[in-house]
Amino acid sequence: MLNKYPLWKSLMVVFIISIGALYALPNVFGEDPALQISAGRNAEVTANTLSQLQDALEEKGLALKRSEFENGQILLRFNNGEDQLVAKELVAKELGQNYFVALNLAPATPDWLASIGGSPMKLGLDLRGGVHFLMEVDMSEAIRKQETQLVTDFRSDLREQRLRYSGIRAGAKGIEIRFRDEDTLYKAEDFLKQRNPNLVFEDDGLNLLVTMSEAYLSEVQKYALAQNITILRNRVNELGVAEPVVQQQGANRIVVELPGVQDTARAKEILGATATLEFRLVSEGADLNAAINGRVPPGSELFQSADGRPVLLDKRVILTGDHITGAQSGFSETSQPQVSINLDATGGNKMADFTRDKIGKAMATVFIEYKSTGKRNADGSPQFTKHEEVINTATIQARLGRSFRITGIDSPQESQKLALLLRAGALIAPITIVQESTIGPSMGQENIDNGMAAMVSGLLAVIIFMGIYYRKFGVISVGALVANMVLMVGIMSMIPGATLTMPGIAGIVLTVGMAVDGNVLIFERIREELKAGRSVQQAIHEGYANALSTIADANITTLLTALILFSVGTGPVKGFAVTLMIGIATSMFTAIVGTRAVVNALWGGKRIKKLSI
Structure with a gap:
């Protein structure tokens, strides 16, 4: 029988549209003005903290809509933005x-909807408001750190080859290695050249000068930028800022956008922690009191712990935090807090080689933080102050490799904080904020209102035209158009990381016009078949069957264009391409399968003399 869908196909259409509507539903509930409270390095958020804040807000007559305490963070929801701002200061x-x-x-x-993964669409900075930063990486510090690492590697390599040297240091011109005789110098030069083909070696008397080639310098800078981008993403995610945008701009700058965050100072706290980590041995047998009085033994360096105690450490750095790939807090066999650490292959080899004969000795974790002074050096690079602190000291109990544990931690909270810091990673070079801007939620709301006005206007124009020109079939196409938009919103809400921006709204508006193209082709074909003398059922069947190839060709070419835009474009262009691709897929489904299901349900298999089209 012509134009009759089997029951399973009709149920499939209903099921898909229902799922789309279900996951589009969270967008109806909107968002609450809220405060997000998290602890700094020397603090802790507990249930008592939440009770303290609830009492303080109640005393000031500020009503809470809801409060949440989860994963060491507090979220306070308010009924309006005015209460939110007053509560923030309090x-x-x-x-x-x-x-x-x-x-x-x-x-x-609602909780029941969130429990099945329902969440509203993520809105971009131009729609939701938030903060925008342009950050600059200190490449001179990245190069200096690489030179320091090379000095450590050269010492180890020359000792392994039993090649004696009288001194090695990183100077203004490069790394200088002094030897006692020319024969040792030539042997060392040949050996180091084989191990380091990207370095340039020059001998001058008994001195060997090692510098980086242009290609090697470029590689160091690219790695520093890429690693800093990765670490910034990790830090923002670990600290609970949703849907950040972190991407490269130029040779040494990074763009960071945090939608939904209106507190610039808070964002600076998150991103300004340009910290690194170092693992060093605790100096044994050295006179700590003499070091405190200014007489630091050669090969050692004086630090302070988090509680202000002086700690004397070896100058040699065992490993830096950029080799850490994972860190989890937990408990040892004796129920003591600990942090389990995973290293990359290079870091694992270095740690294994160093700790082979260091069992029983104490190893310290040093936290190093760089803070921008707001000034610049003579060469134009940003100026930083450096803060160093020993955050943990533990005894090496066995030869360490790619996986090991840090013990001797005071509390589970301290182990969680240390694991978070290690997971977030260490920046290769410090960064400074060179430009910042805040987009308020009112401006974002204005953009949303303008976009919605354009979308509703386009939708109304299509509804009026289709209803007048195609009558009942026009009404069916309008229903398909509404279902298409519901599916688009539902899919955008379900895709992790998908963010709606103003260009994305433009893509949706464009899809509103494109979505009826398929129905127009089908309806016109049905009209032609009716004029050619076909029966109603034959005309409907031929209309859908013959228009399918034309619709597919037109949409496939548009889809390919959108794919190209997505692959080569950035930022707003990607947002437009994503909504366009989703819109093409959903419009083809609703125009071809969806309307056919409704038409079949209304007219399929019936004896009809006249069709309202």
Whole structure:
């Protein structure tokens, strides 16, 4: 029988549209003005902290819509933005400088919907508001750190080859190695050249000068930029800022966008922690009191622990934090807090070689933080102050490799903080914020309102035209158009990482016009078949069957264009391409399969003399 869908196919159409509507539903509930509270390095967020804040807000007459405590963070939801701003000042004053208090917008999705993965679409900076930073990487520091690492490697390599040298240091011109005789110098030069083909070696008397080639310098800078981008993403994610945009701009700059965050100071705290980690041995047998009085033994360096105690460490760095690939807090066999660390292959080899004969000795983890002074050096590079602190000291109990544990930690909270810091990684070079801007939620709302006005206007124009020109079939196509938009919103809400921006709204508006193209082709073909003397059922069948290839050709070429835009474009162009690709897929489904299901249900298999089209 012509134009009759089997039951399973009709149910499939209903099921797909229902799922799309279900996951589009969270967008109806909107977002709550909220405060997000997290602890700094020397603080802790607990249930008592939440009770303290609830009492303080109640005392000031500020009503909470809801409060949440999860993963060491507190989220306070308010009924309006005015209460949110007043509460922000109150909470910041109540907790002090050791806590981070950030303005945020929290989804108001019901729990039952959130439990099945429902969440609203992620909105870009231009729609939701937030903060934008342009950050510059200090490449001179990246090069200096690489030279320091090369000095350490040269010492180890020359000792292994039993090639004696009288001194080695990183100077203004490069790395200088001094030897006692020319024969040793030539042997060392040949050996180091084979191990380091990207370095340039020049001998001058008994001195060997090692510098980096242009290709090697470029490689170091590219690696520093790529690693800093990765670490910044990790830090923002670890600290709970949703849907950040972190991408390269130029040779030494990084763009960071944090949608939904209206507190620039809070964002600076997150991104300004340009810290690194170093593992060093604790100096044994050295006079700590003499070091405190200014007489630091050769080969050692004086540090302070988090509680202010002096600690004397070896100058030699065993390993830096950029080799860490994972860190998890937990408990040892004796129920003591610990952190389990995983290293990359290079880091594992270095740690294994160094700790082979160091069992029973103490190893310290040094936290090094760079803070921008706001000034610049003579060469134009940003100026930083350096803060160093020993955050953990533990005894090496066995030869370490790619996986090992740090013990001797005071509390589970300290182990969690240390694991977070290690997971977030160490920046290869410090960064400074050279440009910042804040887009308020009111401006973002204005963009949304303008985009929605354009979308509704286009939708109304299509509805009026299709209803007048194609009558009942026009009404069916309007229903398909609404279903198409519901599916688009549902899919955008389901895709992790998909973010809607103004260009994305432009893609949706364009899809509104394109979505009816398929129906227009089908309806016109049905009209032609009716004029040619076909029966109603034959005309419907031929209309859908013969228009299919034309619709597919037109949409496939547009889809290929969108794929090219997505692959070569950046930022707004990608956002436009994503919504366009989703819109093409959903419009083909609703125009071909969806409307056919409705037409078949209304007219399929019936004896009809006249068709309202």
